[in-house]
Amino acid sequence: xxxxxxxxxxxxxxxxxxxxxxxxxxxxxxxxxxxxxxxxxxxxxxxxxxxxxxxxxxxxxxxxxxxxxxxxxxxxxxxxxxxxxxxxxxxxxxxxxxxxxxxxxxxxxxxxxxxxxxxxxxxxxxxxxxxxxxxxxxxxxxxxxxxxxxxxxxxxxxxxxxxxxxxxxxxxxxxxxxxxxxxxxxxxxxxxxxxxxxxxxxxxxxxxxxxxxxxxxxx
Amino acid sequence: xxxxxxxxxxxxxxxxxxxxxxxxxxxxxxxxxxxxxxxxxxxxxxxxxxxxxxxxxxxxxxxxxxxxxxxxxxxxxxxxxxxxxxxxxxxxxxxxxxxxxxxxxxxxxxxxxxxxxxxxxxxxxxxxxxxxxxxxxxxxxxxxxxxxxxxxxxxxxxxxxxxxxxxxxxxxxxxxxxxxxxxxxxxxxxxxxxxxxxxxxxxxxxxxxxxxxxxxxxxxxxxxxxxxxxxxxxxxxxxxxxxxxxxxxxxxxxxxxxxxxxxxxxxxxxxxxxxxxxxxxxxxxxxxxxxxxxxxxxxxxxxxxxxxxxxxxxxxxxxxxxxxxxxxxxxxxxxxxxxxxxxxxxxxx
Numbered sequence: 001x002x003x004x005x006x007x008x009x010x011x012x013x014x015x016x017x018x019x020x021x022x023x024x025x026x027x028x029x030x031x032x033x034x035x036x037x038x039x040x041x042x043x044x045x046x047x048x049x050x051x052x053x054x055x056x057x058x059x060x061x062x063x064x065x066x067x068x069x070x071x072x073x074x075x076x077x078x079x080x081x082x083x084x085x086x087x088x089x090x091x092x093x094x095x096x097x098x099x100x101x102x103x104x105x106x107x108x109x110x111x112x113x114x115x116x117x118x119x120x121x122x123x124x125x126x127x128x129x130x131x132x133x134x135x136x137x138x139x140x141x142x143x144x145x146x147x148x149x150x151x152x153x154x155x156x157x158x159x160x161x162x163x164x165x166x167x168x169x170x171x172x173x174x175x176x177x178x179x180x181x182x183x184x185x186x187x188x189x190x191x192x193x194x195x196x197x198x199x200x201x202x203x204x205x206x207x208x209x210x211x212x213x214x215x216x217x218x219x
Numbered sequence: 220x221x222x223x224x225x226x227x228x229x230x231x232x233x234x235x236x237x238x239x240x241x242x243x244x245x246x247x248x249x250x251x252x253x254x255x256x257x258x259x260x261x262x263x264x265x266x267x268x269x270x271x272x273x274x275x276x277x278x279x280x281x282x283x284x285x286x287x288x289x290x291x292x293x294x295x296x297x298x299x300x301x302x303x304x305x306x307x308x309x310x311x312x313x314x315x316x317x318x319x320x321x322x323x324x325x326x327x328x329x330x331x332x333x334x335x336x337x338x339x340x341x342x343x344x345x346x347x348x349x350x351x352x353x354x355x356x357x358x359x360x361x362x363x364x365x366x367x368x369x370x371x372x373x374x375x376x377x378x379x380x381x382x383x384x385x386x387x388x389x390x391x392x393x394x395x396x397x398x399x400x401x402x403x404x405x406x407x408x409x410x411x412x413x414x415x416x417x418x419x420x421x422x423x424x425x426x427x428x429x430x431x432x433x434x435x436x437x438x439x440x441x442x443x444x445x446x447x448x449x450x451x452x453x454x455x456x457x458x459x460x461x462x463x464x465x466x467x468x469x470x471x472x473x474x475x476x477x478x479x480x481x482x483x484x485x486x487x488x489x490x491x492x493x494x495x496x497x498x499x500x501x502x503x504x505x506x507x508x509x510x511x512x513x514x515x516x517x518x519x520x521x522x523x524x525x526x527x528x529x530x531x532x533x534x535x536x537x538x539x540x541x542x543x544x545x546x547x548x549x550x551x552x553x554x555x556x557x558x559x560x561x562x563x564x565x566x567x568x
Contacts, residue, residue, distance in 0.1 A: 022383050062459055062480075065428040067379045074380070105304065105312050108375035130304075155503060155540045156309035186457065186479065186503040 008046045015051040019072035028079045040084040048076055049120045056204030073115030091121045093219055095146035100127035100136055102150050103160050109151035109181050116203040133160055137167040140175055147176045147213055158183040161194040176213050225355040226284035233528040236492050242525050242559030243284040245533040248277045250541045261305040267340050271347030282552040286352055288345040288412055289361035296371045298335040309541055318373035324388045329399035332406045342410040349411030360407030364419035365396030365443055366436040393439055401446040414450040423458025432463055440470040457536040464489045479535040487524040495529045502534040506542050510550050517554035525563050
């Protein structure tokens with residue numbers, strides 16, 4: 001058991017180092033080695049998810065930059081396809097999760113969160129950028145979304161989440177709203193003001209929040 | 220007690236790392252002038268006369284020490300033929316990036332400032348501002364750095380990929396953007412600007428790590444700032460900069476905008492006597508500050524960075540959100556007038 005933990009720690013260390021150096025070949029080699037020791041699902045849970053969580057946490061404490069976070073998610077998604085067979089389902093059951101930028105055309109946060117969650121084995125419906133409250137409400141109702149991730153950069157976009165919540169309540173949609181982006185990073189109380197359920201400051205928060213919602217909903 | 224200075228005297232004194240009559244204050248208004256004139260944001264920006272009148276009015280109303288000659292960030296994208304999207308309650312955004320593929324970069328030609336209607340409109344606004352305030356109040360222009368402009372030119376994700384994976388095209392784009400940036404900054408000095416803000420959020424360690432900054436944004440800033448014919452203030456738009464502050468000083472900038480995420484005192488200590496520190500009020504939280512909170516926050520910033528000059532109280536992002544109410548902005552000015560009088564004797568008690 002101890003050996004197993006040591007081995008996983010080494011893979012994580014190598015993987016984090018490779019990702020922060022934006023060294024795709026090294027990251028691929030590390031995952032290939034891990035694949036010899038673990039099943040595909042275990043590679044995701046024991047190596048990829050903790051590596052990405054460490055990188056997300058590093059951004060929070062100013063040890064890792066956003067460009068490294070972005071490239072880490074991109075590399076993981078690119079090499080995952082080579083390491084894990086196409087027909088392999090990482091998560092047998094999952095909530096219906098969607099992501100969007102609301103009245104906002106800044107897409108980096110959305111791309112990063114989507115990339116990380118995808119690398120962690122989640123299927124994410126991407127509604128794109130600059131959606132209006134009306135159009136996002138219709139998407140959520142039509143697709144019966146359980147969890148909506150909203151990424152914003154602009155304060156007015158963040159404030160419009162309150163109107164979205166109101167519309168969803170009127171339509172009796174039981175969707176959990178998770179928000180993230182610069183305005184929320186600079187104001188811890190803002191997510192409550194706009195009546196979101198959760199706020200994530202980093203991509204590792206996004207993974208942890210999804211886990212918490214799954215536990216809460218018995219998934 | 221020192222004699223009352225004009226805003227220009229106050230700023231020049233603090234930039235010289237001496238104590239003026241009181242701590243200078245730059246509240247960076249871009250949209251509040253529209254409110255003053257009762258216009259929509261789009262209407263406001265449609266005429267240089269509106270912007271000049273609106274900016275001078277808000278400057279006087281809130282006791283600001285500069286008139287902001289900055290239009291809006293995507294005006295530069297408009298100059299390259301890109302789209303600007305206006306909204307009623309916030310700053311204009313750039314629309315779909317005009318660089319769709321990496322190879323598009325090879326065919327890019329920087330626009331000529333004098334041929335761009337949007338830029339000449341902004342320059343005319345700056346000329347009118349200068350006419351209205353003369354030499355008493357500095358007029359501050361703005362450029363987006365060559366290193367940060369591609370976020371709007373091609374989208375953030377694609378730009379990060381360009382930096383890491385297409386180095387030759389990245390260098391090519393930087394040379395083009397540098398030429399444009401220098402031309403645009405110098406035109407603003409010609410229009411009457413006293414200084415120009417060099418907005419470079421991508422160089423912040425929030426966005427790129429220090430090693431990458433030293434290989435990219437740092438060199439680009441050194442090259443660009445050396446060709447700009449007046450003083451510049453580098454702003455990271457709420458991104459962190461403490462770990463690169465020595466390198467930022469080496470670029471030749473006169474001031475640095477500091478994030479609320481940083482320790483203002485540490486930054487001031489690092490910059491003392493070399494470059495002026497601007498910062499670092501939280502513009503997002505500012506919307507709901509009470510009078511008491513406002514006073515406490517302003518006092519705290521002055522206590523951390525005020526002594527010895529070389530400090531301008533400002534917001535941390537370089538733009539006051541449209542939603543910040545007048546009461547808060549007036550309270551900031553009141554607090555600076557009460558607690559920012561040099562020699563800041565209250566700090567010795």
